[in-house]
Amino acid sequence: MSGLTPEQQDVVDAPMVPLCVIACAGSGKTKTAVHRVVRMRHNLGEARGRVALLSFSNVAVDTFREAYDDLASSLPSGAGRSRVDIDTLDGFITTNVIRPHGHRTMKSPRAAFLVTGDEAFLEGFKFPTSSFPQSIKALNLAFLNGKEVFFYMFNDQVVIVDSSVARNLIAKLGRTGAYTHDLGRYWAYRTLKEQPKLLAALSRRYPHIVIDEAQDIGSVHQAILELLIGAGSCVTLIGDPNQGIYEFAGADGKFLIEYHQRAGVLQHSLKRNFRSAPSIVDLANCLCGRDDVAERSAPATPHGAFFTGYKGDQYPQLISSFQGAMSAAGADIKRSAVLCRAKKLAGTLRGDEAPAGQGLVRLFAAAAVLRDRRKDFLKAFQRVAVAVVALLDNAPHGLVSQITQPSNKPDDRELRKVIWAFTRDPATGLPSASLVADAQWHAHLLARIKVLLVNLDTKFGLKRVANLGNKLSKKALPSTPLTSAADLADGGATALRIDTVHKAKGESLDAVLYVTTKEHAQALLGGVATELGRIGYVAATRTRNLLWVAVPHNSLKELRPQLLERGFKEVGLSATPTPAAKSTHDVLLPLPLKATKPQASA
Structure with a gap:
């Protein structure tokens, strides 16, 4: 196994026993986990038991699968290289427990x-x-x-x-x-608890389970894993407790932190950060009290951790200034993001609006905006599926799931194709959001829905409801397009991503703007003892080179001393490094972001 650090290699070569691996942000957890699974599969030889490699997001799973496919070629042909299942933890539970046995x-x-x-x-x-x-x-x-x-x-x-x-x-x-x-x-x-034979069989099938991002294991996930551990499965946990940001679900990192205290569990650590510039790693250490080491050297381009104030009516100026800083730093817009703690604030920054219309028309309108302005075809498809099923008479309860979830059944796949085609095509399916909503858009929607429902009846025997007009009323639709021409024009260009911290978890980004409230900023500065503080820590550690933290303008005077103490520099101002800012690699950005009111034209 080449390209591994000594501490990563120690994890890979560890005995076939449960491991507790505490890893810092950017430490190569994915790489280490995949190499560990390949070694485990090699050690198991012809044993028929399977190894499960699990995480919490589809993005992580796709990365794992690609990495495993590359590395598995090193396994002997008879080493059961295909006896590895890579999935999300929920996907693993669904596939092995709920769908076949839950009923x-x-x-x-x-x-x-x-x-x-x-x-x-x-x-x-x-x-x-x-x-x-x-x-x-x-x-x-x-x-x-x-x-x-x-x-x-x-x-x-x-x-x-x-x-x-x-x-x-x-x-x-x-x-x-x-x-x-x-x-x-x-x-x-409940199923595993009440069907002990199933639990025993599942444990035999998966004698080894490796879980990445283990700080995200909630209390219910833990209860399920405890059943498998009790039945004989060897479970390895890899994660960073400082990134436990699902406390409301019981995922506070405690299971990971205490796991090594169990008999037979070996503890390892990963302390080298391959992601971030040294100044960002120094900041992360200051926030969480660790002493992790930056593997990268400082880039020649502007980089580091900065703060600035903003006013609530000047979000566009804030984001525009950040994009200027990104350009100076050479950050790729496709690998950068504006992050927020709350969905509502992220929606405000994106310019999201409540979808027009009411009832099912509201769902179709939201789908049109998602498709045309956000280019989010999957969410648009899901909303269309829900709305179309609601227009069917006595539709089977599970029909939406049959449409939206992958299936091997030919009829389900064909039905999925029909709804997907309707969603994607603004010419013959879901009308364009650029049309005037209460006149053009609604008229096209009504006509095309009738054609779609006839098609569903002919092909699948699905009957439409009798009161179609009542269910598709144009009430509450505006006499304007659902989205403006400017929005649609911008939608074709590469836009800076605006999302919640939770959505960006596990990612590596060139540049991050973390837009905070006073409470969020205080929690970030307070460290990782609270969930809100850990959310700030996750936002800060996503970035490779450039971090901006935006705080409300009316809180700037109060928060400035604490920000400087932690090692942040103020945007556009020269600053003498503080003791907390150990790195000398910070380069200040000559971008004076003082959010000022636009001058009136003469």
């Missing part, structure tokens, strides 16, 4: 199927709250001191739901065969 525990006559939460039949599945009934898609589960706790999030606060109410509602939904993402984990745990 028995759910007491459903049909195979279990995933729902998006927007299906029409879910209107009958709500639980009461102090304000208004909540959809079951909002219901979450955690294990607290070994007990099931049901809750939902309201204004970023955890609200507990009566357990008997929650269980009755979940059981009612389960009898239909349906489950949401969160409830899928609940049913997987």
Whole structure:
């Protein structure tokens, strides 16, 4: 195995026992995990047991698969190189537990199927709250001191739901065969707990399981893994506790941190950062109290950690100034991002607006905007699928899942193609968002939906509802296009990505602008003891070369001393390095971002 550091090689060569690997940001966890799995598969020889390599995002899984395919060629032809399964942890649970076996525990006559939460039949599945009934898609589960706790999030606060109410509602939904993402984990745990033969068989099939980003293991995931460990599976955890940003789901990194204390578990560490410039690594160490080492040398281009103030009505100027800094630093716009803690703020920065219309028309309108302005064809397709199924008479409960989820059944695949084609084509399918909404766009939508529904009836025997006009009313549509011509024109160009920190987790970016509130900035400066602080740490450690932290202008005076103490430089100002800024490689950007009001034209 070439190209590995000594500490990475130690992990790869470790005995075939459970490992606890604590790794810093940018330490090559993916590379190490794949090499470890190849070595494990080699050591297992002809043994029929499989190795599972699991993570938490499809992007990570794709990276793992590509890397494993490259490395597996080194395995002897008889070493069972194909006996490695790479998936997300939820995908692993779904494939091996929920789909084939979950229906028995759910007491459903049909195979279990995933729902998006927007299906029409879910209107009958709500639980009461102090304000208004909540959809079951909002219901979450955690294990607290070994007990099931049901809750939902309201204004970023955890609200507990009566357990008997929650269980009755979940059981009612389960009898239909349906489950949401969160409830899928609940049913997987129940299934393994109540079907011990299945648990034993799964443990024999997967004697070795390696989990990357293990700080993201929530309390329900942990409960499932504890069952597998108890049944004999050897589980290895690799991750960074300082990046545990799903605390509401019980994923606070504690499972990873304490794992090495168990009998038979060996501990390793990865402390060399291959991603970030030395000044960024110094900042990360200052925030989390580690002493990781930068493997890279400082780039010749401008780089480092900077801060600036902003006013709420001047987001475009802020982003424009950051893009200027990116250009000076040689950052690739495709590998850079503006990151926020909250979805709402990210949406504001992107210029997202609430979709026009009401009911199903609102879904179609949102899909058109997603496709034409955001170029997000997948989300547009999912919304179209939900809306089209709602226009069918007595549609099977799992039809949306059949359309949106991959399937080997010819009829499901053909139906998926029809809905996908309708979504993609603005000429004959979902009308263009550039059309006037209440006149042109709605008229085209109504006509084309009628054609689509006739096609679904002819090909698949799916009947349309009788009151089509009532369900597709143009009420609340504006007398303007759903999105402006300028937005559509910009959509064809490469735009700077604006997203939440959670969405960028695990990525390596050339440049990052982290837009904060006062609370977010204070949490970042406070270190990684809180989840909000860890979210700031994740934002800071995504970048390779350039980090900007934007704080509200009215908080700048108060926060400036703390920012300077941590090693940040103020944008456009010369600064004497502070003791916390150990690196001498920072290069200040000569870009005075003082957010000023545009001058009135003469």
